[in-house]
Each structure stands twice: as C-alpha cells, then as structure tokens.
Amino acid sequence: MSFRRALVKAPIAQQSIRRLATAAAAVGGTNMTVRDALNKAMEEELDRDPKVFLMGEEVSQYNGAYKISRGLLDKFGPKRIVDTPITEMGFTGLCVGAAFAGLKPICEFMTMNFAMQAIDQIINSAAKTFYMSGGKLPVSIVFRGPNGAAAGVAAQHSQDYSTWYGAIPGLKVISPYSAEDARGLLKAAIRDPNPVVCLENELLYGQTFPVSDEALSPDFTIPIGQAQILREGKDLTIISHSRNLNFCLEAADIVKEKYGLDVEIVNLRSIKPLDLPTIFKSIKKTKHAITVEAGFPCFSVGSEICAQVMESEVFDYLDAPIERVTGCEVPTPYAKSLEDFAFPDTPTVVRGIEKVMSLGEWA
Structure with missing residues (x-):
C-alpha cells in the first residue's frame, strides 16, 4: 500500500x-560525500586496471554533470575518460562492444532515465550475451548514473528503474546509500565479469557519511548481493x-x-x-x-x-x-x-x- x-x-x-x-570516529575513519566516494572508487580502479575506461556525456572536460568524474581527465587522459555526443544508444553500443573485446567500460548516463534510449543495448546485448554465447563471451561493463526523482525535474527525469533492471536475467543491480556503499559497491561492480547496473541518487551525491579506515583501502569492496x-x-x-x-x-x-x-x-x-x-x-x-x-x-x-x-x-x-x-x-x-x-x-x-x-x- x-x-x-x-x-x-x-x-x-x-x-x-x-x-x-x-561511532566511526571512535574507531578511526573519516567523513566523505557520496560524490567523492564514487570519484575515488573510479580513480582507483582506473589506476588498478588499464582495461577500465569511462565514457559518457560531459564526463571528461566538464568533469561530469554532477562532478563525479572530477579530475579524472587530467590524470588518465582523453583515451580513457571519453566525452560523447548526446546519443545514448550510440555510446552504450560502443561500450558494450568494447566489453565484448575484453575492455571494462564504465558507461555513465546523465540520468538513468536517458538509458531508456539504450535499453536494447543494455538488455539484449549486454545482459544476454554471456548466456547466448554459451559462456564464451563475458561482458564486464558497469552502467551507472542517478536514478529516480531528484527535485523538480518532472516525470521524464524521475523514474526509479530498480524493478526494470532487477527483472532481467544476466544483470546485477546495485543501489548504494552511504559513501561506503558507493565506494565498495562500485569497485566490486567494475571488477565483476558480468554487466552491473549501478543506480545512484542525485540527492545523495552531496550527503556526507562516515567511512571506516578499512573502506579507505584501495582493495576494499562490498560483495554484490x-x-x-x-x-x-x-x-x-x-x-x-x-x-x-x-x-x-x-x-x-x-x-x-x-x-x-x-x-x-x-x-x-x-x-x-x-x-x-x-x-x-x-x-x-x-x-x-x-x-x-x-x-x-x-x-x-x-x-x-x-x-x-x-x-x-x-x-x-x-x-x-x-x-x-x-x-x-x-x-x-x-x-x-x-x-x-x-x-x-x-x-x-x-x-x-x-x-x-x-x-x-x-x-
């Protein structure tokens, strides 16, 4: 009801x-915004694995529509932090094809509502290919971006896609809350050999949470599931x-x-x-x-x-x-x-x- x-x-x-x-302060640790947690997680995974790259609208020169990719272009260059035209179907298809070739794309949508333009690529290409290839073609890719309503962005920018993607065999779907969640889950998603949809919340980006010393380690992940x-x-x-x-x-x-x-x-x-x-x-x-x-x-x-x-x-x-x-x-x-x-x-x-x-x- x-x-x-x-x-x-x-x-x-x-x-x-x-x-x-x-409590976190009592046992060590620090405070971090969800925005910074996502940014640091991507930076560490880009550093760790040369096969990882980020692609999406305004992720490069503008540092991301929500500044999630701030500073990544300066560190990793335009071959790994790639700006795209406003064509979700196009750049999502590029990312999926790159995953077929053994790379590990992070495909950012300015909002998951815009991923509707690329739903065929996400579901029919990414989610189903490992099964349809008889296990011969893994698809290591992360689709991420803000999900659900923000504030005053109306119906076409406010839908929650948790159940949409949760209904699809072959997809893993994560929904982080805290900075520690965002950091640990995104790192786990990037390392996962399967396609993962990371549903973030725009209104959480600026919220600050405690992060333990353990979670600050470059090796920290939170198991999906x-x-x-x-x-x-x-x-x-x-x-x-x-x-x-x-x-x-x-x-x-x-x-x-x-x-x-x-x-x-x-x-x-x-x-x-x-x-x-x-x-x-x-x-x-x-x-x-x-x-x-x-x-x-x-x-x-x-x-x-x-x-x-x-x-x-x-x-x-x-x-x-x-x-x-x-x-x-x-x-x-x-x-x-x-x-x-x-x-x-x-x-x-x-x-x-x-x-x-x-x-x-x-x-």
Whole structure:
C-alpha cells in the first residue's frame, strides 16, 4: 500500500547518521560525500586496471554533470575518460562492444532515465550475451548514473528503474546509500565479469557519511548481493535502499520515542541478487516488516520481497501482514507540492510502522 503524508512533524536533523559518524570516529575513519566516494572508487580502479575506461556525456572536460568524474581527465587522459555526443544508444553500443573485446567500460548516463534510449543495448546485448554465447563471451561493463526523482525535474527525469533492471536475467543491480556503499559497491561492480547496473541518487551525491579506515583501502569492496543491518532492533524490520533510508532512520527515532519500538533497518545495497538470508533472518527475529521505496507500487521491489517471504518458511513467523510503502501510482509531478506528496517521507514511514504494529490511528 502507498501511504500518503501523515500529520507527524519529522525532525530534519539526521540523528542516526550523526551517531554512525561518532561511532566511526571512535574507531578511526573519516567523513566523505557520496560524490567523492564514487570519484575515488573510479580513480582507483582506473589506476588498478588499464582495461577500465569511462565514457559518457560531459564526463571528461566538464568533469561530469554532477562532478563525479572530477579530475579524472587530467590524470588518465582523453583515451580513457571519453566525452560523447548526446546519443545514448550510440555510446552504450560502443561500450558494450568494447566489453565484448575484453575492455571494462564504465558507461555513465546523465540520468538513468536517458538509458531508456539504450535499453536494447543494455538488455539484449549486454545482459544476454554471456548466456547466448554459451559462456564464451563475458561482458564486464558497469552502467551507472542517478536514478529516480531528484527535485523538480518532472516525470521524464524521475523514474526509479530498480524493478526494470532487477527483472532481467544476466544483470546485477546495485543501489548504494552511504559513501561506503558507493565506494565498495562500485569497485566490486567494475571488477565483476558480468554487466552491473549501478543506480545512484542525485540527492545523495552531496550527503556526507562516515567511512571506516578499512573502506579507505584501495582493495576494499562490498560483495554484490550482501545487505547491511544499518540499525539493529527487535520489534519490526524495515527493508529499504538508497535515499529512502534517511526517512527510515528518522522514522525509527520517532517511533522509539513515541512508542518505545525498537526498529531494525535493512539496507539492501543490492537489488539483484537480493540478500534473502539477511532479510529472512531479520523478519524471523522481529516478526513484523515493512518495505520502503520510491518506485511505483505495482511490480515493485517490495512486491518481490513480499512474494519471497510468502513462499518461504518465514511467512509462519509473521505476526502481521507486511506493508509496502512506495511512491504513488502516477507520473512524477513537476510542482513541488505535488512532488513531495508523490513519494515516501518520514511521516509516511511512521504511518506504515503504525499500521503494522496496530498503533496510532490503526489501534
């Protein structure tokens, strides 16, 4: 179910993220924006493997539309940091062909919405070729760029493609949240012999997160398909990914103060493959769950998680039905007041928790 805004005043300050930063400082580490984490990950992988190159619109001389590729042209030159015309089908086809030849392209889209122009290259060429060649032609390629809604960019620039790409055999799909996620997952994707779609969030690029000393190592990777328990709890499990986790953390603080609920939060990190063992273990412990995402309600990531739970022994552990908190079933409005209403926020997540736990207006 897609809940709308509730009459709950959510704190803007990210208390949970500050607590994480304090914990990281206690054991060493530093703070880093998601933008810098992606930039450094690409720099290290370009340095590590001469077969890696970056191609896309404005990635070179302009340092990237979002400055993700800042400084890479100066270090690696125009043969490895390649600007392209505005032709997604063309440069995506070039990248896929280069992967066929044994190179390791990073194909950047200014937004994943523009990847619609290259959907045939991504799915029919990249995703299916290893299988259709009988395992003789691996396709090591990363398709990356901002995914989902930003702020005031209207319907054609705001779609979440998690479920689109998650439905395709042959693709791996990652969705980083924190700077450590972005760094570890992108490095793992570049090294992976399979095509990987990296769905970033534009509104997270400038957000700062703690990064441990371990994650600063050039050898650090996060295995694709491994979720993270972002916050431990015992009363209810929230399963989410990307920027929505900000709202989940804030909602967990609210229901802790208001009802004494101890909420566990699972950061998926990977859409395909899903880390079902981590999800199942958490639900078995808390016996209640909601999923939170900014995609459409029909055929969503949450829908798949609900189906997997229903078809497993975990269903017997539930004390209430799982609720899905999603975006609205509508093309994203341009007007800010309507756009804010179209996607989950902290009060929406609180309402989802209250419904599952039979609290508030659901009591």
